[in-house]
Amino acid sequence: MFVFPPPTDATLVEGVDVRNGIxxxxxTEPGDxxxxxxxLCYPPAVTNQPPDTLDGLHFAYGAADKYQIPNARDNILxxxxxxxxxxxxxxxxxxxxxxxxxxxxxxxxxxxxxVRVPMSFNxxxxxxxxxxxxxxxxxxxxxxxECSMDAVIAVQTICLNPDDAxxxxxxxxxxxxxxxxxxxxxxxxxxxxxxxxxxxxxxHMNTVKEAVKLRPNGxxxxxxxxxFGTNCSDVLFKCRxxxxxxxxxxxxxxxALRKEVNRVNEQTLASQQFI
Ligand SMILES: [Zn+2]
Numbered sequence: 001m002f003v004f005p006p007p008t009d010a011t012l013v014e015g016v017d018v019r020n021g022i023x024x025x026x027x028t029e030p031g032d033x034x035x036x037x038x039x040l041c042y043p044p045a046v047t048n049q050p051p052d053t054l055d056g057l058h059f060a061y062g063a064a065d066k067y068q069i070p071n072a073r074d075n076i077l078x079x080x081x082x083x084x085x086x087x088x089x090x091x092x093x094x095x096x097x098x099x100x101x102x103x104x105x106x107x108x109x110x111x112x113x114x115v116r117v118p119m120s121f122n123x124x125x126x127x128x129x130x131x132x133x134x135x136x137x138x139x140x141x142x143x144x145x146e147c148s149m150d151a152v153i154a155v156q157t158i159c160l161n162p163d164d165a166x167x168x169x170x171x172x173x174x175x176x177x178x179x180x181x182x183x184x185x186x187x188x189x190x191x192x193x194x195x196x197x198x199x200x201x202x203x204h205m206n207t208v209k210e211a212v213k214l215r216p217n218g219x220x221x222x223x224x225x226x227x228f229g230t231n232c233s234d235v236l237f238k239c240r241x242x243x244x245x246x247x248x249x250x251x252x253x254x255x256a257l258r259k260e261v262n263r264v265n266e267q268t269l270a271s272q273q274f275i
Contacts, residue, residue, distance in 0.1 A: 040071075058097045061073060080094060085110060087126075089125075097128060104274040105269055111124075111140065112216050155205060166252045185242055186198055216265065228246065
């Protein structure tokens with residue numbers, strides 16, 4: 001329809017709409033989507049377009065596809081990728097509408113930075129939700145839950161397993177040692193095999209588990225481990241041995257846990273088929 005030059009006189013062709021000498025072509029897409037599409041035909045620096053929003057972007061992408069405007073399509077994909085960090089739930093929904101599996105996967109990965117809200121997406125509602133299947137949101141929720149459970153297992157494995165404890169200068173963390181502590185602090189042994197860390201450390205790790213259940217990502221896990229000064233300050237003030245030895249070991253633990261949680265998340269994300 002855009003190939004032949006339009007007539008300039010409405011009287012020449014009956015039923016043809018001409019305004020100000022310009023042939024009006026009726027399109028099926030909403031006006032705001034077409035406006036967005038026209039802006040997105042060129043790089044943002046050229047058009048000086050207003051700050052972009054995600055509104056109508058899925059319509060514009062469909063139109064770019066239909067009218068074969070690859071530039072606009074690429075610009076839309078860039079806009080979506082850029083919005084992924086700030087609005088991953090919405091980008092996820094748009095990726096589902098457009099059938100873009102890599103973008104859906106990337107957006108799902110970003111949702112792990114947000115607090116998990118089980119079976120309730122009110123906090124992250126998106127206008128595009130009405131255009132996707134509830135099954136997609138359920139899949140996203142299940143993915144988030146799976147990462148939460150894996151993160152809790154990672155805390156158990158990395159932080160609560162004395163057999164694989166991290167040594168610094170060949171020394172164990174104070175919470176795995178039974179002697180040298182003040183008051184009733186220190187590790188205790190159940191028989192010859194099972195080493196139980198002091199209560200303050202167990203409580204701290206329970207807090208870390210709760211944190212990663214809500215936000216199952218490496219950075220959150222690391223921050224929660226390093227927050228031991230706030231969580232355990234009373235005990236640490238009482239036990240000089242723990243107060244002296246804990247910071248370096250906690251830092252090593254935080255780094256190891258961050259790496260492990262991120263590794264497991266990447267593995268889980270790679271196995272997801274959202275589309
Ligand atoms: Zn101690």
